[in-house]
Amino acid sequence: MLGQLQNFVAVLLLASCSSQEFVGESGVRQPGKPKLPPVSPPVELEKPPTTNENPPSDGVSTDGGGLVSTPGTPVIKLGIGFNDGLGYHRDDRDFNDAVVCFEGPFNYDSVKKEIYSAKKQTVPVHIGSISACENNVLIKITAANGETTVTEHATNINKRVNFDFSPGSKLSVSFKGTKKNKACPNLPTDGTLIHQGNTDWIIIEGDKCRDYGN
Numbered sequence: 001m002l003g004q005l006q007n008f009v010a011v012l013l014l015a016s017c018s019s020q021e022f023v024g025e026s027g028v029r030q031p032g033k034p035k036l037p038p039v040s041p042p043v044e045l046e047k048p049p050t051t052n053e054n055p056p057s058d059g060v061s062t063d064g065g066g067l068v069s070t071p072g073t074p075v076i077k078l079g080i081g082f083n084d085g086l087g088y089h090r091d092d093r094d095f096n097d098a099v100v101c102f103e104g105p106f107n108y109d110s111v112k113k114e115i116y117s118a119k120k121q122t123v124p125v126h127i128g129s130i131s132a133c134e135n136n137v138l139i140k141i142t143a144a145n146g147e148t149t150v151t152e153h154a155t156n157i158n159k160r161v162n163f164d165f166s167p168g169s170k171l172s173v174s175f176k177g178t179k180k181n182k183a184c185p186n187l188p189t190d191g192t193l194i195h196q197g198n199t200d201w202i203i204i205e206g207d208k209c210r211d212y213g214n
């Protein structure tokens, strides 16, 4: 009886052994490798969610409200150039007679000509002019709660001035003529403000500061 049991166990062991060998052999003989590709897609599937996280930080331009405080908002350089010779027969329209340039995490809507600060920050703003005509620039910063500060500077100070921005605050730049000559016959010197959205007088550009001129 014991002998029979030993034989039975031995048969079981053999069967088990040959079964493993058979699996092993079949794995070698059969072109089992095509089964590998289906294994890798799950790895690729992990990538799309990572990619989907990018669009939110992609919001360089504001979506109208502009009250975006996305931590990922990239630093942009903006140059606001003023051309004071509108109407002058030799007007070069170089938009470099006065400039306001700065950089930081801002959202700029190039259609609405609106600029919003993406975060709380202090930004050195370059204010300059080397025109024969003279003008001031008004820097208006409107916080998300409506609180507004306006400061006025002669553009020919040619230096950087620090401005404080709160998250979502809006920057509005206007120029005001103070002294004209024949090269800027239409520059209003009666206190009229020329806002940054007025493309006859002003250009707003990325990565360009026209801090040169005549």
Ligand SMILES: [Ca+2]
Binding pocket: 083, 084, 085, 091, 092, 093, 094, 095, 096, 097
């Ligand atoms: Ca000019």
